[in-house]
Amino acid sequence: xxxxxFMAISPSYLMYMTIGVLLGLVVGTLPGLTATMGTALLxxxxxxxxxxxxxxxxxxxxxxxxxxxxxxxxxVNTPGTPAAMATGFDGHPMVKQGRGQEAIxxxxxxxxxxxxxxxxxxxLLAWPMVSIALKFGxxxxxxxxxxxxxxxxxxxxxSILKGLAGAAIGIIISCIGISHAAEINRFTLNIPELRGGxxxxxxxxxxxxxxxxLSMILDLKKQDYVAEYRPEKGVVIKTIKxxxxxxxxxxRSAVIGSFIGILPGAGSPIAAxxxxxxxxxxxxxxxxxxxxxxxxxxxxxxxxxxxxxxxMIPLVTLGVPGSAPAAVxxxxxxxxxxxxxxxxxxxxAALVYSFGWSLLIAGIVVFFIGMLATPLxxxxxxxxLRLLAPLIMFLAIIGAYAIRNNIFDVxxxxxxxxxxxxxxxLGFHPGPIGLGLILGPIIxxxxxxxxxxxxxxxxxxxxxxxxxxxxxIGLSIFSVSAVALxxxxxxxxxETQ
Amino acid sequence: MKxxxxxxxxxxxxxxxxxxxxxxxxxxxxxxxxxxxIVPYSPGGGSDQMARRLVPGMEEALGVSVNIVYKTGGGGxxxxxxxxxxxxxxxxxxxxxxxxxxxxxxxxxxxxKPGDFEYIGxxxxxxxxxxxxxxxxxxxxxxxxxxxxxxxxMLTVAGTGGSGLSRWNQLxxxxxxxxxxxxxxxxxxxxxxxxxxSHIDGAATGSNHGTKHKAIVNTILLAGENxxxxxxxxxxxPDWNYVITWGLMAPPGTPADVVETLNAAMNSAxxxxxxxxxxxxxxxxxxNMSVAEVNxxxxxEIAKYAD
Numbered sequence: 001x002x003x004x005x006f007m008a009i010s011p012s013y014l015m016y017m018t019i020g021v022l023l024g025l026v027v028g029t030l031p032g033l034t035a036t037m038g039t040a041l042l043x044x045x046x047x048x049x050x051x052x053x054x055x056x057x058x059x060x061x062x063x064x065x066x067x068x069x070x071x072x073x074x075x076v077n078t079p080g081t082p083a084a085m086a087t088g089f090d091g092h093p094m095v096k097q098g099r100g101q102e103a104i105x106x107x108x109x110x111x112x113x114x115x116x117x118x119x120x121x122x123x124l125l126a127w128p129m130v131s132i133a134l135k136f137g138x139x140x141x142x143x144x145x146x147x148x149x150x151x152x153x154x155x156x157x158x159s160i161l162k163g164l165a166g167a168a169i170g171i172i173i174s175c176i177g178i179s180h181a182a183e184i185n186r187f188t189l190n191i192p193e194l195r196g197g198x199x200x201x202x203x204x205x206x207x208x209x210x211x212x213x214l215s216m217i218l219d220l221k222k223q224d225y226v227a228e229y230r231p232e233k234g235v236v237i238k239t240i241k242x243x244x245x246x247x248x249x250x251x252r253s254a255v256i257g258s259f260i261g262i263l264p265g266a267g268s269p270i271a272a273x274x275x276x277x278x279x280x281x282x283x284x285x286x287x288x289x290x291x292x293x294x295x296x297x298x299x300x301x302x303x304x305x306x307x308x309x310x311x312m313i314p315l316v317t318l319g320v321p322g323s324a325p326a327a328v329x330x331x332x333x334x335x336x337x338x339x340x341x342x343x344x345x346x347x348x349a350a351l352v353y354s355f356g357w358s359l360l361i362a363g364i365v366v367f368f369i370g371m372l373a374t375p376l377x378x379x380x381x382x383x384x385l386r387l388l389a390p391l392i393m394f395l396a397i398i399g400a401y402a403i404r405n406n407i408f409d410v411x412x413x414x415x416x417x418x419x420x421x422x423x424x425x426l427g428f429h430p431g432p433i434g435l436g437l438i439l440g441p442i443i444x445x446x447x448x449x450x451x452x453x454x455x456x457x458x459x460x461x462x463x464x465x466x467x468x469x470x471x472x473i474g475l476s477i478f479s480v481s482a483v484a485l486x487x488x489x490x491x492x493x494x495e496t497q
Numbered sequence: 498m499k500x501x502x503x504x505x506x507x508x509x510x511x512x513x514x515x516x517x518x519x520x521x522x523x524x525x526x527x528x529x530x531x532x533x534x535i536v537p538y539s540p541g542g543g544s545d546q547m548a549r550r551l552v553p554g555m556e557e558a559l560g561v562s563v564n565i566v567y568k569t570g571g572g573g574x575x576x577x578x579x580x581x582x583x584x585x586x587x588x589x590x591x592x593x594x595x596x597x598x599x600x601x602x603x604x605x606x607x608x609x610k611p612g613d614f615e616y617i618g619x620x621x622x623x624x625x626x627x628x629x630x631x632x633x634x635x636x637x638x639x640x641x642x643x644x645x646x647x648x649x650x651m652l653t654v655a656g657t658g659g660s661g662l663s664r665w666n667q668l669x670x671x672x673x674x675x676x677x678x679x680x681x682x683x684x685x686x687x688x689x690x691x692x693x694x695s696h697i698d699g700a701a702t703g704s705n706h707g708t709k710h711k712a713i714v715n716t717i718l719l720a721g722e723n724x725x726x727x728x729x730x731x732x733x734x735p736d737w738n739y740v741i742t743w744g745l746m747a748p749p750g751t752p753a754d755v756v757e758t759l760n761a762a763m764n765s766a767x768x769x770x771x772x773x774x775x776x777x778x779x780x781x782x783x784x785n786m787s788v789a790e791v792n793x794x795x796x797x798e799i800a801k802y803a804d
Contacts, residue, residue: 195575
């Protein structure tokens with residue numbers, strides 16, 4: 001492991017990893033360019049490099065994209081990748097209050113910490129963690145999805161019913177197309193393009209970016225900028241101190257992120273959502289969440305970054321990638337004739353460990369590069385709305401198109417966007433709709449598979465036995481009843497405002 | 498100043514990468530500036546591996562860049578129907594997996610028939626394999642069959658979507674057993690952790706997966722007559738005629754000369770020593786078919802799976 005560390009700090013490793021980080025900054029910042037797409041585009045170039053440097057570069061891109069996706073999420077309320085959805089819940093209100101720099105610095109520092117924690121798990125706890133991950137089969141994934149859905153309680157705003165309806169709409173949109181389990185067309189209205197389903201990225205751009213642009217246009221007469229830009233001296237140190245002053249919050253978010261990251265198929269978006277929800281639950285003062293609480297930003301960013309190195313754990317232990325970018329990295333290894341998994345761990349442990357160290361160091365590099373870029377990036381909000389609105393629209397269209405090179409995705413994005421803009425006026429929050437889009441592809445196939453399995457061994461045994469199931473069901477019930485209780489209390493209290 | 502040079506270098510490196518990707522001069526006999534390679538299964542799966550193995554050699558032979566795009570879902574049906582709708586100019590092609598492309602076409606309104614496509618060629622095949630968890634109670638096919646006979650319908654076996662169901666049903670018939678089938682979408686990648694964690698009793702996929710995941714799952718039966726060198730000692734079942742064959746196909750109506758160009762490029766890429774080594778170590782059998790041979794092969798396969 002020490003030998004691997006010296007490999008990872010050799011100049012060539014550091015250089016290529018840093019190039020990866022810089023590319024990740026661009027990939028994450030542009031909505032529509034996801035970490036998966038970024039790594040997939042980069043793979044051919046890494047073949048010119050030795051294996052270690054090549055995967056260090058890919059890893060650098062991946063972890064940096066998990067930070068930089070927070071930038072558009074905060075500044076213009078459009079997540080750069082699905083993993084940053086929860087970051088925007090508090091990040092964007094912070095920007096609106098003129099705390100843009102604080103939001104980005106917090107996201108960057110939190111991302112760096114999360115990456116280092118996740119990489120630490122990779123280096124020290126890979127085998128014990130993966131044995132827990134194997135306890136997750138279809139029913140456990142189903143309950144994990146249900147548990148993640150309970151975040152609606154904190155997102156829904158005034159009406160919990162509208163929150164539930166929003167999530168249902170999101171899940172139904174995610175079910176469009178040929179079903180995963182069997183070749184059945186659903187909600188395709190005989191439009192052939194719909195058979196492939198609504199791409200998650202295009203859907204999320206529609207849910208968040210389009211309504212944002214439309215309300216910017218409506219507000220043009222009232223305001224000229226997204227928010228005031230107030231550069232503040234010493235904000236970096238102040239923000240870092242703020243993040244460091246909550247060690248329990250950090251630990252909780254990092255553990256959730258690493259653990260969910262290790263589950264094959266769950267990944268950074270779910271990690272961020274669950275972590276955000278838990279941050280609210282464990283806070284004494286919940287009133288500021290959704291209105292610009294810095295803990296909302298850090299909870300999401302710590303977790304989605306911790307999940308990135310953690311997603312490599314099942315890859316190096318079992319040969320099964322924990323996320324889509326991890327799958328791309330697996331492909332890059334296999335094309336070199338290496339078989340990631342127990343075999344590679346046995347035959348070339350130095351490579352496996354040096355990758356872990358590279359990810360850890362990438363966390364530090366992300367912080368410094370983020371700090372250099374922040375003053376510049378925050379200036380985006382100095383762009384007047386009449387220029388910013390078309391710019392976001394332009395990026396949204398490019399992003400929706402680029403994800404599958406399909407103009408139909410752009411139409412879908414626009415339709416979903418206009419729909420969300422309209423229902424937002426009726427008091428629906430876009431958050432639950434985006435949540436449904438992300439969770440649908442986890443909940444639905446795992447429910448179907450669980451039902452098939454319970455056909456053989458019984459519903460009770462599949463869904464309601466086993467420690468993981470019981471814990472997840474218990475957490476879900478606890479979460480729902482806590483929300484119900486607090487809503488009941490706030491209703492019975494006389495309005496003070 | 499510092500930050501602006503940084504941004505410039507970021508943008509420059511990004512655009513540099515983009516230009517490299519789209520660069521390259523088209524050769525006279527291949528009419529496209531670049532090619533799109535649709536992979537109908539998840540990144541990292543068998544089809545993705547195949548695509549990535551072939552792309553460097555094909556780029557060299559065609560003289561253009563070949564970009565991989567993933568269109569996953571419905572046991573491959575999403576990607577196949579996407580290809581079916583693509584422009585028939587030879588600039589877009591996809592993996593084809595036989596029999597998946599035939600079986601998935603029987604799905605409700607998927608929008609393609611296996612006979613519609615222009616097949617470019619087949620590069621490799623793998624035998625069907627029944628795999629169980631390492632710590633399974635049933636470490637031999639006899640033990641598995643005995644357990645299934647004792648408790649009909651109580652053992653769970655995963656396969657890929659609806660295509661996997663019919664090939665599993667065939668083995669059930671041969672063995673005279675009854676089990677519960679669990680469809681898993683998006684490729685075999687998602688099935689392996691389910692198997693390793695003993696959430697299912699078995700999984701029916703290909704010898705390539707049995708080889709790749711040798712360290713965490715056991716293969717207890719292979720389809721066909723021939724043993725697989727990477728899985729020594731595993732019994733074969735001649736009546737389970739399930740072979741998975743991988744190749745490339747183009748949208749219906751793609752001009753014959755372009756299909757020939759693609760066939761030549763594909764075969765030259767597949768016959769390189771690095772690809773051949775990868776196939777041998779991966780538990781595959783390699784093929785080198787002309788367009789006429791692949792069409793004859795497909796006619797036979799389509800007839801085999803006709804109802």
